[in-house]
Amino acid sequence: QFSYNADNYGVLLHCPDSGDTACIDAGDATATEAALTQSGWSLTHLFITHHHGDHTAGLTSLKATHNAHVIGPPPRSTPISGIDHAVWDGDSFEFANRQVHVIATPGHTTDMINFYLPDEKIVFTGDTLFALGCGRVFEGSFDMMWNSLEKLRALPDDIIIYCSHEYTQANADFAITVDPHNDALSKRREQVIEQRANNIATVPTIMSVEKATNPFLRPDxxxxxxxxxxxxxxxADVFAEIRRRKDAF
Known part of the structure; x- marks a missing residue:
């Protein structure tokens, strides 16, 4: 995992057997190149979650430099230039001899997709599910976003979640206002404050922790x-109220 911009995360996913290396999103070509240089890996694939510029700004450069194969969503709102293989909900493809399952999670954008590797117990949730939060609903509806989060909530408890932003402390500060009696959340907030004070990343997270402490997964x-x-x-209505409160927080 590597940082770019003010609070974005990119991830390099590498298989030592095949030599395949994917980058999750392509928001900053310079930061991605630096991570590749540090790792010594050669980029073969780009997995794109959605069209926003902080996830796609480096796509053209990285694709050209490395001849990378680009997998991402079909055009739903803003087309993404450079997609070689468009995938959507229920699709799967092979990467480094592993199956990658595509979960469409529209809400933040209408083209949002997440990448789930069950054999590795990891999911890349883009701007849909964050540590202690979820993405702002820009292009979809609250009902659409809740339906997307339900798909992710159904994943196993031991799945590791890589999301695209370091928003966790702000999310924790909000979460406690709607779930003030949750002891696990209170303890987690204290931990997050300490982590960020020491410039320690709070991502990745794990599904069991999110189910216990993330209010956007807990409207029931x-x-x-x-x-x-x-x-x-x-x-869905409880989720919408929580999201509205977060928007105004």
Whole structure:
């Protein structure tokens, strides 16, 4: 994992047997090249989660320099120049002799996809699911975003989650306002504050921890519902209220 811009993360995924190396998103060619130089790996693939510039700005340069094979979403809102293989929900493809499953998670954008490698127990969630948070809903609807998060929430508890931004401390500060009686969340917030004070990344995270502490995955929690005075609302409506509060936080 490597940093770029103010708070973005990229990830190099490498197989020592095949020599294949994928970069998850291509927001900064210079930062990606530096990570490749440091690792000594040769880029073969780019996995693109969505069209936003902080995920695609370096795509053209990296593809040209390394002749990388680019896998990403079909054009749903803003087309992404340079996609070689468009994939969508339920599709899968082989990378380094592993199956990569594609999970469409529209909401933040309508073209958002996530990459799930079950054999490696990792998922790359882009700007859909963050540590203690979720992406802002720009192009989709709240219902669409909740449906996407339900797909991710259904993944096994031991799945490691790589997301694309270091937003965790701000997310923790908000989460405690809608889930104030969650002891696990309180302890995690203290840990996150300490990590960030020491410039330690809070990503990746793990699904079991997110299910226990991330309010955007917990609209069915009775204490959150009571706190929001939404005991009888649908999960989608509770999620929407949490997301609206985060937008105004």
């Amino acid at each position: 929690d009775l204490l959150i519902r009571a706190h929001l005075d939404m005991a009888h609302a649908s999960n």
